[in-house]
Amino acid sequence: MDKSPGSQFNDDFYKNILESLEDYGVFTMDKSGIVTSWNKGAEHILGYTEEEICGQKAEVVFTEEDCRNNIPEHEFAEALQKGRGLDERYHQKKDGSLFWASGLVFPLFDSDNHHIGFTKILRNLSRRKEAEDEAVEARRYAQSIVQTSREPILILNPDLTINSASKAFFKLFNIAKEDSENKNLFEVLEMQLPPNALQEEMQHYDSFENFELRYLPKGIREERILLISCRKVFQTFKSVGQFLLTFEDITLQEKLSQAKEDFINVASHELKTPIAVIKSYAQILNMELRDTADELVTKTLDRILVQSEKLTALTSMLLDASAFKAGNINLKRENFVLLALVSEIVQEINYSNTKHHLKIEDITDVVVYADKFRISQVLTNLLTNAIKYSPEAELIVIHINVDEANQKVRTTIIDYGIGISPENQAGLFKRFSRTDSEKPHKIEGFGMGLYIAAEIMKLHGGEIGVSSAINEGSTFFFDLPLLP
Ligand code: ADP
Numbered sequence: 373m374d375k376s377p378g379s380q381f382n383d384d385f386y387k388n389i390l391e392s393l394e395d396y397g398v399f400t401m402d403k404s405g406i407v408t409s410w411n412k413g414a415e416h417i418l419g420y421t422e423e424e425i426c427g428q429k430a431e432v433v434f435t436e437e438d439c440r441n442n443i444p445e446h447e448f449a450e451a452l453q454k455g456r457g458l459d460e461r462y463h464q465k466k467d468g469s470l471f472w473a474s475g476l477v478f479p480l481f482d483s484d485n486h487h488i489g490f491t492k493i494l495r496n497l498s499r500r501k502e503a504e505d506e507a508v509e510a511r512r513y514a515q516s517i518v519q520t521s522r523e524p525i526l527i528l529n530p531d532l533t534i535n536s537a538s539k540a541f542f543k544l545f546n547i548a549k550e551d552s553e554n555k556n557l558f559e560v561l562e563m564q565l566p567p568n569a570l571q572e573e574m575q576h577y578d579s580f581e582n583f584e585l586r587y588l589p590k591g592i593r594e595e596r597i598l599l600i601s602c603r604k605v606f607q608t609f610k611s612v613g614q615f616l617l618t619f620e621d622i623t624l625q626e627k628l629s630q631a632k633e634d635f636i637n638v639a640s641h642e643l644k645t646p647i648a649v650i651k652s653y654a655q656i657l658n659m660e661l662r663d664t665a666d667e668l669v670t671k672t673l674d675r676i677l678v679q680s681e682k683l684t685a686l687t688s689m690l691l692d693a694s695a696f697k698a699g700n701i702n703l704k705r706e707n708f709v710l711l712a713l714v715s716e717i718v719q720e721i722n723y724s725n726t727k728h729h730l731k732i733e734d735i736t737d738v739v740v741y742a743d744k745f746r747i748s749q750v751l752t753n754l755l756t757n758a759i760k761y762s763p764e765a766e767l768i769v770i771h772i773n774v775d776e777a778n779q780k781v782r783t784t785i786i787d788y789g790i791g792i793s794p795e796n797q798a799g800l801f802k803r804f805s806r807t808d809s810e811k812p813h814k815i816e817g818f819g820m821g822l823y824i825a826a827e828i829m830k831l832h833g834g835e836i837g838v839s840s841a842i843n844e845g846s847t848f849f850f851d852l853p854l855l856p
Pocket residue numbers: 753757758761787789790791792800805806807808809810816817818819820821822823845846
């Protein structure tokens with residue numbers, strides 16, 4: 373670069389550049405450390421004007437402690453020895469306040485190469501230091517939360533070594549904190565975890581929830597079941613993240629739910645035959661006595677028949693639910709006209725229900741390939757629900773729509789009853805799900821019908837769903853694939 377007099381890069385040019393560097397304080401000193409020049413940036417950062425500071429010892433910008441420890445002299449010595457002295461430390465402003473700065477010191481030489489002083493370039497790094505301190509503080513805070521948590525929580529470094537974990541985590545896997553810190557999680561738990569299952573999940577997804585893992589804790593023979601959630605946490609300016617893992621031991625819950633399942637299964641099996649026998653005896657008595665017995669006897673017999681019918685439906689529903697859960701249901705598909713099945717079921721329901729008006733709105737001869745018995749279960753459940761949960765409304769509308777574009781037939785059942793709140797809609801198709809909206813109406817139910825309907829639709833590869841609003845009614849639908 374041409375610095376000769378008359379060139380565009382004259383001394384003023386360089387001075388202007390120095391003055392414009394607001395974030396950089398640049399000043400020169402003589403050999404004894406007396407300030408000889410001072411740019412605007414230095415004024416901005418340290419608070420002294422050029423007139424105030426020139427002629428003073430540059431030591432004033434160091435902290436008292438650094439002066440006592442001869443830090444300024446060390447900086448000069450290092451600059452002379454190595455050609456530059458670099459340091460990050462607190463410096464002191466004119467008002468006495470301290471700030472974190474990086475300082476770079478160079479020796480200055482005249483044209484005959486005689487040492488004449490030093491230049492110092494100072495940069496205010498307070499904001500960066502604050503951000504770093506905050507990050508360290510936040511990390512410490514997060515670690516103390518993890519360590520004191522009563523839940524099993526684990527922080528893994530990007531290389532899968534254990535960063536920190538709660539006591540509950542060490543207890544869960546029956547391992548000692550000292551034996552595992554800074555070691556690879558999967559090496560520490562090698563004997564307990566099935567190979568790769570969790571590791572693979574972590575490699576594929578940055579975050580996941582409720583990953584089910586079965587493992588054998590050290591020294592214990594019984595298998596345990598965990599739900600693991602994981603989140604990758606990225607730190608500022610770092611491209612690799614740590615993993616935050618939480619563990620929930622659901623072994624006991626699973627055992628209890630299996631025990632409940634077994635009990636329901638056995639009880640329904642055992643009840644099935646006696647209920648069928650009661651029902652047949654009641655039917656025989658009904659036939660024999662209908663014309664001769666008095667009113668009390670016939671009424672009692674009617675009640676026995678109705679209740680045994682309900683019990684039959686209940687036990688077969690429970691047996692069905694167990695069979696679906698165990699995956700023991702196979703479909704028997706056939707071709708049939710959907711509208712014919714819907715009309716048949718509507719007719720059957722109309723025998724026992726005179727209050728509600730069930731209206732089929734579309735006439736279509738569309739044929740579906742499905743398990744007729746199972747689809748009739750879905751339809752019966754949706755239609756009896758529409759009636760049951762519409763104590764004040766009478767109309768129920770049924771649509772059958774052929775969707776050629778998506779190659780499916782949608783059956784929709786609309787009621788104008790009590791409706792279902794949005795928060796209750798999500799879990800509706802789970803086992804034993806009952807909402808709180810039916811409580812004020814005291815409508816009986818078991819919370820199993822929609823679960824079975826959803827399982828039937830799953831086997832058919834069709835969707836089932838609902839849209840609903842409280843006190844406005846509900847629209848349930850299910851889809852069946854169109855015949856190719
Ligand atoms: P059940 O009716 O025996 O309780 P279901 O599984 O058929 O069991 O239904 C689950 C729950 O969904 C019901 O308890 C009820 O709260 C709600 N529900 C189902 N259908 C309707 C509907 N048409 N209107 C309002 N709520 C409904």
